Amino acid sequence: xxxxxxxxxxxxxxxxxxxxxxxxxxxxxxxxxxxxxxxxxxxxxxxxxxxxxxxxxxxxxxxxxxxxxxxxxxxxxxxxxxxxxxxxxxxxxxxxxxxxxxxxxxxxxxxxxxxxxxxxxxxxxxxxxxxxxxxxxxxxxxxxxxxxxxxxxxxxxxxxxxxxxxxxxxxxxxxxxxxxxxxxxxxxxxxxxxxxxxxxxxxxxxxxxxxxxxxxxxxxxxxxxxxxxxxxxxxxxxxxxxxxxxxx
Amino acid sequence: xxxxxxxxxxxxxxxxxxxxxxxxxxxxxxxxxxxxxxxxxxxxxxxxxxxxxxxxxxxxxxxxxxxxxxxxxxxxxxxxxxxxxxxxxxxxxxxxxxxxxxxxxxxxxxxxxxxxxxxxxxxxxxxxxxxxxxxxxxxxxxxxxxxxxxxxxxxxxxxxxxxxxxxxxxxxxxxxxxxxxxxxxxxxxxxxxxxxxxxxxxxxxxxxxxxxxxxxxxxxxxxxxxx
Numbered sequence: 001x002x003x004x005x006x007x008x009x010x011x012x013x014x015x016x017x018x019x020x021x022x023x024x025x026x027x028x029x030x031x032x033x034x035x036x037x038x039x040x041x042x043x044x045x046x047x048x049x050x051x052x053x054x055x056x057x058x059x060x061x062x063x064x065x066x067x068x069x070x071x072x073x074x075x076x077x078x079x080x081x082x083x084x085x086x087x088x089x090x091x092x093x094x095x096x097x098x099x100x101x102x103x104x105x106x107x108x109x110x111x112x113x114x115x116x117x118x119x120x121x122x123x124x125x126x127x128x129x130x131x132x133x134x135x136x137x138x139x140x141x142x143x144x145x146x147x148x149x150x151x152x153x154x155x156x157x158x159x160x161x162x163x164x165x166x167x168x169x170x171x172x173x174x175x176x177x178x179x180x181x182x183x184x185x186x187x188x189x190x191x192x193x194x195x196x197x198x199x200x201x202x203x204x205x206x207x208x209x210x211x212x213x214x215x216x217x218x219x220x221x222x223x224x225x226x227x228x229x230x231x232x233x234x235x236x237x238x239x240x241x242x243x244x245x246x247x248x
Numbered sequence: 249x250x251x252x253x254x255x256x257x258x259x260x261x262x263x264x265x266x267x268x269x270x271x272x273x274x275x276x277x278x279x280x281x282x283x284x285x286x287x288x289x290x291x292x293x294x295x296x297x298x299x300x301x302x303x304x305x306x307x308x309x310x311x312x313x314x315x316x317x318x319x320x321x322x323x324x325x326x327x328x329x330x331x332x333x334x335x336x337x338x339x340x341x342x343x344x345x346x347x348x349x350x351x352x353x354x355x356x357x358x359x360x361x362x363x364x365x366x367x368x369x370x371x372x373x374x375x376x377x378x379x380x381x382x383x384x385x386x387x388x389x390x391x392x393x394x395x396x397x398x399x400x401x402x403x404x405x406x407x408x409x410x411x412x413x414x415x416x417x418x419x420x421x422x423x424x425x426x427x428x429x430x431x432x433x434x435x436x437x438x439x440x441x442x443x444x445x446x447x448x449x450x451x452x453x454x455x456x457x458x459x460x461x462x463x464x465x466x467x468x469x470x471x472x473x474x475x
Binding site: 166181 | 401405406408409411412414415418419421422423425426429430433454461465468469472473475
C-alpha cells in the first residue's frame with residue numbers, strides 16, 4: 001500500500017490534489033504551534049540568568065538555523081532520487097525548497113547578528129558557525145541562480161540536483177575547515193551559547209518553534225510545488241480543465 | 249575504432265588539448281599575468297608597511313590564485329562545447345569521467361602550473377621569508393589541482409549558458425574555501441617555523457578525494473548540459 005502511495009505521488013496530478021488537501025492542515029498546525037511557541041518563549045519562559053531578556057531571540061534563531069541545514073539535506077536527498085529514478089515530483093521539491101532554505105538561512109544570520117550586538121558588542125564576528133552559515137547561504141544562492149539561468153526547467157532541475165549533491169558532500173568539509181581556521185586564528189574569548197543542559201521551561205518553547213517552522217516549510221514547499229506543477233503541465237488536459245473550472 | 253584503448257584515448261585527448269593551448273600562446277600567459285597583477289595591487293592598496301604586507305602575504309597570494317583559477321575555468325569546455333566536439337566525447341565508447349579527467353589535467357597544466365612557477369617571485373615581493381617558500385610551493389601544487397577539479401563541475405553545469413561567468417563564481421567560490429583555509433594556514437605556520445605536516449596532509453586528502461569524485465560529477469553535469 002505504501003509503495004502504491006509513492007507511485008501515485010509521482011504523478012503530478014495526484015500530487016497536486018493531495019498537496020491541496022494537505023496545505024490547510026500544515027497551515028493550521030503552523031499557526032497553532034507558532035502562537036504557542038512564541039507566547040511560551042516570549043512571556044512564560046524565565047529570563048536567562050546571564051543574558052537577561054535578549055536570549056529570547058533563540059526561539060527564532062535556533063529553529064531557523066536548524067531549518068537551514070534540514071532543508072539542504074532534503075534538497076540533496078530529493079536531488080539524488082530525481083537523478084537516479086527521474087521522478088518529476090522530487091525535482092520539483094528540490095527547486096521549491098531552495099528559496100525557503102535561503103530565507104531561513106538569511107533569517108538565522110540576521111537574528112544571530114541582532115543578538116550578537118548586545119551580547120558580543122559587534123554585529124558580526126568570523127565565528128565558525130557564522131562563517132559556515134554564510135557559506136551555506138552562498139550555496140543556496142548559487143542553486144537559485146543556476147536554476148533561474150537555465151531556460152529548460154527539467155534540465156535546470158537536474159543541474160540543480162547535481163549541485164545540491166556536490167554541496168552536501170562539501171558541507172562537512174567546509175564546516176570542519178572553518179572550525180579549524182577559527183580555533184587557530186581567534187582565541188575562544190567568546191562564551192558561546194551552547195550550554196549542555198537547558199531548562200525545560202526554555203526547551204519546550206524552542207522545540208515548539210522548531211515544529212512550527214517545519215510545518216511552515218511543509219506548507220510553503222507544497223504551495224510552491226503546486227504552482228510549479230501547474231506551470232510545467234500547463235499544456236495537459238487536466239490543468240486546462242482545472243483552469244476552466246476556476247474560471248466558472 | 250574500438251581498438252583505441254582507454255589509456256591512448258586519455259593521452260591523445262591530453263595531447264590535443266596541450267597542442268591547442270600551445271597554438272594560442274598569448275592566452276597562456278593571461279592567467280599568470282592576472283595572478284601577478286592582482287597580487288601587486290594589494291601592497292599598493294594596503295600601504296608600504298613591510299610587517300603588514302608580510303602578515304597578509306600568504307592570504308593575498310592564495311586569494312589571487314583562486315581568482316586566477318576562476319578566471320581561466322570558463323575556457324575548460326567552452327571551445328569544445330561551441331564546435332561540438334564535447335558531444336563526440338559523450339558518444340565515445342570510453343567512460344566520460346576519464347576523458348574529463350584528461351581535459352582537467354590539460355587545463356591544470358596550462359593554467360595552474362604557471363601560477364606555481366611565478367609564486368616564488370610573488371613571495372619575495374610580499375616579504376614572505378625564504379624558509380616558507382617551499383611550503384607555499386607545496387600548497388600550490390597540492391591545492392591548484394583541487395581548484396581545477398572542483399571548478400570543472402561548476403563549468404560543466406554552466407557551459408550551456410550565455411552568461412555563465414558570474415554564476416560560475418557563485419557556484420564555485422564557496423567550495424574553494426577549505427583549500428584556501430588550509431593552504432594559507434600552512435604557509436603562515438611555516439613562516440613561524442612550525443611543522444606543517446597536518447595542513448599538507450589534509451590538502452593531499454582533498455586532492456585525492458576530489459580526484460575521485462569530481463570527474464564523475466563533471467561527467468554527469470556535462471550530460472545534463474548537453475541534453
